Amino acid sequence: MTVSPGIIDFGYRVLRARTAFSSSRIALRTAVVSAALFAVAVGFAFVALFLGDYPLSLQDVASAMSGRAEEFVSMVVIQWRLPVAVSAVLFGALLGIGGAIFQSLTRNPLGSPDVIGFDAGAYTAVVVVMLAAGSQHAWSIAGAAIGGGLLTALVVYLFAYRRGMQGFRLIVVGIAVSATLGSVNSYLITRADLDDAMQVGFWGAGSLSRVTWSTLVPVIAISLAVIATTILLAPALRSMELGDDMAVSHGTRVGGARAALLVAGVATTALVTAAAGPIGFIALAAPQLARRLTRSPGVSVLAAAAMGSALLSAAHLLSHVLAIVFRPVPVGLITVCIGGIYLIVLLIRESRSRSGAAR
Amino acid sequence: MHSTALSSGTPRTDGVSDASVPRRSAVWGLLLAALLLSFLLSLAVGANPLSVGQVWKGLVDPDTSEASIIVWTERMPRTLLGIAIGMALGVAGALIQALTRNPLADPGILGVNAGAGFAVTIGVGLFGLSGMTGYIWWAFLGAAGATVLVYVIGSLGRNTSPVTMVLAGVALSAVLGGLSTFLTLIDETTFESIRAWGVGSIARVRVDDVMTVLPFLLLGLALAVGLAGSLNAVALGDDLAASLGTSVMRTRVLGVLAITLLAGGATALTGGIGFVGLMVPHVVRWMTGPDQRRIIIGSALAAPSLLLVSDVVGRIVVRPGEIEVGIVTAVIGAPVLIALVRRRKASGL
Secondary structure, three states: EEEOOOOOOEEEEOOEEOOOOOOEEEEHHHHHHHHHHHHHHHHHHHHHHHHOOOOOOHHHHHHHHHHOHHHHHHHHHHHHHHHHHHHHHHHHHHHHHHHHHHHHHOOOOOOOOOOHHHHHHHHHHHHHHHHOOOOOOHHHHHHHHHHHHHHHHHHHHHHHHHHEEEEEHHHHHHHHHHHHHHHHHHHHHHHOHHHHHHHHHHHHHHHOOOOOOOHHHHHHHHHHHHHHHHHHHHHHHHHHOOOOHHHHOOOOOOHHHHHHHHHHHHHHHHHHHHHHHOOOOOHHHHHHHHHHHHHHOOOOOOHHHHHHHHHHHHHHHHHHHHHHHOOOOOHHHHHHHHHHOOOOHHHHHHHHHOOOOOO | OOHHHHHOOOOOOOOOOHHHHHHHHEEEEEEEHHHHOOOOHHHHOOOOOOOOHHHHHHHOOOOOOOHHHHHHHHHHHHHHHHHHHHHHHHHHHHHHHHOOOOOOOOOOOOOOOHHHHHHHHHHHHHOOOOHHHHHHHHHHHHHHHHHEEEEEEHHHHOOOHHHHHHHHHHHHHHHHHHHHHHOOOOHHHHHHHHHHOOOOOOOOOHHHHHHHHHOOOOOOHHHHHHHHHHHHHOOOHHHHHOOOOOOHHHHHHHHHHHHHHHHHHHHHHOOOOOHHHHHHHHHHHHHHOHHHHHHHHHHHHHHHHHHHHHHHHHHHHHOOOOHHHHOOOOHHHHHHHHHHHOOOOOOOO
């Protein structure tokens, strides 16, 4: 890998990686910012290891990590807290990737999976499975979340498709479908037994604390495939941002690339929702915040992943701190509240700029 | 202006030919007939299987028979409330669409329901509120706060697009909903009292509460009718409206006040019924044309019909149980919203 202006001057410093089969380049600033954000994410997740009902010292954690601690401490760190900390970093990255893919494909900063109804669909499916079918099993809930989310995303796309896809239409159709699903949820929740309804409420709030190694390992395996797909298709994604015609003339197979990217984007959100419940607004905010930090012209998948990790780890740490000073707050509620406020600020800014980009 | 209009002795100022007059009276006739029909339907249909004859006899000849008691003490208050709530929501929708020049505006979508729900949750969770009468004021406060907030967010920009305002409402609803969820999840009793409230219903309201809120609704309706003329001017754009002698600022402030009274009052009583304020003004606009005076009056007639029919549907589909009217309107309303954005000129208003 070399840092050089190279033969072509891109106007910014780039890192190149060249092998016999492929060559890629990445802006130096993007690489540095992403590395820093990932470091921040890991740092936050590490600090969260110390916090909880059973406070631990640095020495406890270090000895547990190296396998020399007493059995109980080792169990707390390795079996209970470590999977949650890993999931904060990994899920954040997945949400960031999903958001970056959807925002690039819809060419709209608001086109993230949570805005276009994926979360609402997953939630409804889980409500149906937990309340109507009465199943509390982790795998059936995960399956319902993925199935419901996919089906809703498909329905939203079909309704929004009319001689091409418009970001504006996609978002409003997503809102309409979410509103209907939301009222179906309320109907089921008001008719359910109180304890069951509370269970659903906790699931719907989105929390990392229920993640264990047995649920995390399959997620990691699938995530690696998804991330690999996205890395391979990132150049195609970038050229499709210029419009389909331009992408075709660059040699991108637009149809196939778009289908594969859609599957990858939906899979990221589906994995997270299945394992932790809906965690809103990270997918929306991460790519845009990353774009501002890296000053890149478009959405960068790598930077969005790093920013997503940092955001979710920060929310995770915040939820631990809140648990100590006040009450345990599910991490999904923290991201919804902070992310919602961020979206409002984004909207105000956007409508102040003359054109109003969300058309 | 057509010569026929001049010769008829009643000069028309809106430039519409006489040919459309029968059509227009047909529109008003249709709206009134629909209202009357849905009124009777709402009296006739319910969980208790009374025949039409029994209902009619109980209605015109009030006595101590079971049918008469059901019609007069159960169905009549509910139906009248439905009409009042429908009027309030329809007119609030028409006003908010006219003021923001946004065809997708609706009190529910813009976060009024979430605001009311949040305030009630705070009241119950943190201040130990219980009972409907206490809910009313908190809900009113929350609904009013959310209305003003979304309007301010929407009007901060010079050129706020329809979807920006809708998203501002969605974001606000998400934040308030998240905070409400937190408050309900930490306390089971709060969860139990709140979970039914947010589902809009006209079945559980008590007469006392209606009497408390009715003055606000009436004031809001009066304001709306009074503002209708200046809304026509505002529809031309702020500059043109000012040059026509309309005080844009006054119209906007009074308009937001009217929306707050109508949507806030309706939400406080019912818990929030979405999409009525979105759908009705569109349908009325197709029938009456773009004059705001006609749209507002038309919405006041058409929205109660929609609300009552939705309520009747909710009483029928899961007999002997009921589905709340707010759920029925959401299921009907979402396809309408989708159809609106699929039309080519979605933002044309």
